[in-house]
Amino acid sequence: MNERPAGSLPGIPALVVFIALILLFAGGIVSGVVHDGNPLAASGLVFVPLFAFLAKGFFQVQPNQGQVMQLFGKYAGTERREGLRWTNPFYSRRPVSLRVRNFESSRLKVNDNDGNPIEIAAIVVWQVVDTAEAVFCVDDYENFVQIQSESALRQMAQSYAYDSHDDTKPSLRSHGEEVNNHLRQEVEARLQKAGVQVIESRISHLAYAQEIAQAMLQRQQASAIVAARERIVEGAVGMVAMALDELRAQGVVDLDEERKAAMVSNLLVVLCGDRATQPVVNAGSLYS
Template identity: 90%
Template sequence: MNERAAASLPGIPALLGFIVLIVLISGAVLGQVAHDGSPLAAASVALVPVFAFLAKGFFQVQPNQGQVMQLFGKYAGTERREGLRWTNPFYSRRPVSLRVRNFESSRLKVNDSDGNPIEIAAIVVWQVVDTAEAVFCVDDYENFVQIQSESALRQMAQSYAYDAHDDAKPSLRSHGEEVNNHLRQEIEERLQKAGVQVIESRISHLAYAQEIAQAMLQRQQASAIVAARERIVEGAVGMVALALDRLRAEGVVELDEERKAAMVSNLLVVLCGDRATQPVVNAGSLYS
């Protein structure tokens, strides 16, 4: 079922015509009574329920709102034109907000693609674009949006690892834009029949579950230490090679293989150590 425009008239002209009609009928009734003395008061009283019933056709449409109309249970259309309107008094009307809305899902505990338990939550920004589908295709479209969004979030989280060991592999922590786009697609697939458009969806909370948070923190720290050590060793080796090449090129000193090995060992200790070194001054010769 798709949305279609409802039949209605501008409210201000209809209201003025309604007032003019009442005045004319009242004047005619009073004039007839004054002319021949006929008791037409009963006739005028009988018109009061008719006017009251016709007045039920007046309704207001607020900005960014749609009025879904039904005629004896049948969908008659949606009125989006704001202001005062008048339509068939037999129509029943239900307002539907067309404003942009958002909500934050509850924190879900799921397993990522590596089987690690994580906590994840998301913010979803959405808007009703088809009032007929929102009202008639689902029971409660607001509750439907929330439940299906959390279901999509759970499904998406199981497709990625929390933290990838390989930089080329996307993960929840390192590839935020890709993850958010995937989440949006998952939600849109579930909300196609609800007349709802997903404007934006983003991860708002991401963490390891409490039972493994400490262990995972230690693993992350260990990985960071290993990566830092690799960078330090790489730089230290380059500095030692540069030092040996400069000494040889400038003829500062001639070192045999044994002395080169000792010099390399000392330089690596100084450069790679995590504590300040204590220098020892050799007051003797180079070989003693």
């Protein structure tokens, strides 16, 4: 079922006509009773319930709102034009907000692609674009958005690892844009049948589950230490090579291979050590 425009009239002109008819009939009734003395003129009072019934046809449409109309249970259309309107008094009306809304899921506990338990939550920005589908295709479209968004979040989280050891493999932590696009596609595919458009979706919370958080933190710290050591060793080797080249180029000292090895060892200990070194001054010759 797709949305279609409803038939209604501008409310201000209809209200003017309605008031004029009331005054005309009221004046005729009073004139007939007072001046003509005709008690049958009072029979005009039967029009009072009629005017009360016709007044039920007036309704207001707020900005960014649609009024879904039904005639004896049959969909009659949706009115989106703002302001005061008048339509068939037999129509029943249900307002549906067309404003952009946010939904933040609860923190879900799921297993990522590596089987690690994680906690994840997301924010979904959505808007009703088809009022007929939102009202008639699902029982409660707001509850439908909530349940299907969390279902899509679970499905998406199981497709990625929390953290990737290889930069070429996307993960939840390192490839945020790709993950958010995937989440939006998953949510939109589920909400399309409810007349809802997904404007944006993004992860708002991501962490390891509490029972493995400490172990994963230690693993991350170990990986960071290894990466830092690799960088330190790489820089230290370059500095040692530069020092030997400068000594040889400037003729400061001529070292044999054994002394070069000893110097390299000492420099690497100084440069790669995580604590301050205590130098030992050799007061004798170079070889003693």
